Amino acid sequence: MVLTDDQKALQETARRFARERLLPDYQKREKLGVLDRELIAEMGQLGLLGVDLPETLGGLGVDGVTTGIIAEELAYGDFNISLVPVGISLNAAILIRHAQPELTSEWVPRMTRGEAVVAICLTEPRGGSDASNLQLRARREGDQYVINGEKTSITFADRADAYLIFARTGLPDEGARGVTAFFIPGNTPGISRTRFDDVGSAIAGRGSVFFDDVRIPLSHRLGDEGKGFTQVMQGFDYSRALIGLQCCGIAQASLDEAWAYAKEREAFGRPIGQFQGVSFPLSEGESHIAAIRQLCYHTLALRDAGLPHASEAAMCKWMGPKYAFDAIHQCLLTFGHYGWSKDLPHQQRMRDVSGLEIGDGTAGVMKLIIARGRIGRAAVQY
Ligand SMILES: Cc1cc2nc3c(=O)[nH]c(=O)nc-3n(C[C@H](O)[C@H](O)[C@H](O)COP(=O)(O)OP(=O)(O)OC[C@H]3O[C@@H](n4cnc5c(N)ncnc54)[C@H](O)[C@@H]3O)c2cc1C
The missing domain is CATH 1.20.140.10 (Butyryl-CoA Dehydrogenase, subunit A, domain 3)
Known part of the structure; x- marks a missing residue:
């Protein structure tokens, strides 16, 4: 693949950061077992987070190919740290497309600055492959939704600043048609989390997130009901x-x-x-x-x-x-x-x-x- 001059410059920034800042302590970070938030903020300052997002939201507005170059370079230094920018590209795109503008303009710049980590929560204890067959419930009560249930096997469950969740708002037998997406700040009352003892990726803090009568305003629904x-x-x-x-x-x-x-x-x-x-x-x-x-x-x-x-x-x-x-x-x-x-x-x-x-x-x-x-x-x- 022949790179443009801009792609080469960005690749060089990511490569230097990966080899000088990430690679030397890749194993030390596993022993510490926690996500180094200062390192993530440093990536934000270098412009390496959410490069595909619009400049108005802290990104660089580059294409998917260029975003892939950054992901590859960062993973050379530390595969686990490279989960963060890939997660931002996935989660911020959902927010930009489907969230209320106020939610997007508050959270996406925090993600691209490396100040907020958002976990995507689809899997439930009864299984992940049959993903649309989910049971976590969001019940509408006036101008709020009340969320109850468990999401499990969630990357960054233990320390995410917010959770992008998929919940059933329709009938149990409606399958994918009854699923709606929500954005829930991590400090919302009723949320608790556990952390698994995993084979690898210790700093990713995979675990379960429990929602016990968690109340969120309608404005935190992403897109229409049933479209999640x-x-x-x-x-x-x-x-x-x-x-x-x-x-x-x-x-x-x-x-x-x-x-x-x-x-x-x-x-x-x-x-x-x-x-x-x-x-x-x-x-x-x-x-x-x-x-x-x-x-x-x-x-x-x-x-x-x-x-x-x-x-x-x-x-x-x-x-x-x-x-x-x-x-x-x-x-x-x-x-x-x-x-x-x-x-x-x-x-x-x-x-x-x-x-x-x-x-x-x-x-x-x-x-x-x-x-x-x-x-x-x-x-x-x-
Ligand atoms: C490191 C890691 C990070 C993860 N991060 C997240 C996250 O951030 N958010 C999130 O929501 N989830 C996350 N998950 C969960 C992951 O998406 C699920 O584990 C995955 O989708 C499989 O679901 P399951 O484990 O319940 O397996 P099951 O669905 O129970 O499947 C068990 C086995 O049966 C096979 N199987 C099932 N159905 C079929 C079929 N139709 N054809 C062929 N084979 C089949 C599967 O391949 C698997 O081998 C993560 C998992 C891991 C290991």
């Missing part, structure tokens, strides 16, 4: 391509380190990179990541051109984490016994990237979307 499900699904086609690029970024960090090691580490009197048993698996990882990177940018280019890209986005989303995991695993092996130590980052990268084999939709659901794109409803099981 379509709103979030539109956004996922975009974020899935960005996630694919996050996966490319994290895998490339391990590949670069493994290639450098293969040049220097010697066995049987020569650098191990001279053994095809070492170099070919790395070449395969390099090839898979290069191919997925191109697919992700192609998907974002389709989106920027206003063309359909749901199937392509689903391909990015299932292949990205899977092949990144495989490539990083190969890098871990290249380091021999050192790779098995927690002193090196490959084990953490494998754990972190594998979360997105599930988060934002599993590979099974992505393949269903691809099949539906080819043969329509004939691909759906009843």
Whole structure:
């Protein structure tokens, strides 16, 4: 992909920040286990958050391809920190399209300045794949909605400043048609949160959010009643391509380190990179990541051109984490016994990237979307 001068300049800013500020403490942040809000504010000051949002709201007004470049570069330094800008691109777009202007102008600039983290809450305890079959209830009472229920497996559940939730306002058997979106500040009375002990991405604070008679004004409803499900699904086609690029970024960090090691580490009197048993698996990882990177940018280019890209986005989303995991695993092996130590980052990268084999939709659901794109409803099981 040939970059414009503006894209190169932004890429350089993100690359320098990722390699100088993020990469050195990637593992230290896991041990601390909390999202470093000062680092997020620093990204805001550098203009790296919500770059695709309008300048009037603190963004740079750039396209999806450029947003993908930033996601990839940041993930090279710290995959978990790169979840923040991708989340902003998804959540702020929903606000801009569907929220009252006052809500948008209050919250989106806070997000782009790195002062507010917003969690998107779709999944519930009874399941996430069948996403429209949700039970959390929003009942209208005069000029308010009263929210009751639990959202679970929510990234940044433990410390989000606001929650973008999807609730049932219609009848239980109405499926996607009875789902409405709401924006709820985190300090609203009746909200409580728990945090899970996860395999990876410790700083993302995944957990449950409980809503117990939470009252919000009508002005916090996003769009019309019953339209919430379509709103979030539109956004996922975009974020899935960005996630694919996050996966490319994290895998490339391990590949670069493994290639450098293969040049220097010697066995049987020569650098191990001279053994095809070492170099070919790395070449395969390099090839898979290069191919997925191109697919992700192609998907974002389709989106920027206003063309359909749901199937392509689903391909990015299932292949990205899977092949990144495989490539990083190969890098871990290249380091021999050192790779098995927690002193090196490959084990953490494998754990972190594998979360997105599930988060934002599993590979099974992505393949269903691809099949539906080819043969329509004939691909759906009843
Ligand atoms: C790291 C991480 C971050 C997350 N962040 C968020 C977040 O911020 N907000 C949010 O709302 N949710 C989030 N989630 C939840 C995530 O979206 C769900 O876990 C996911 O959609 C799957 O739902 P489930 O876990 O309930 O699995 P289930 O729906 O119970 O599925 C179980 C298994 O069955 C398979 N399966 C189910 N139906 C089908 C089918 N039709 N065809 C093929 N296979 C199928 C699934 O692929 C899976 O392997 C996150 C999850 C993780 C792991």
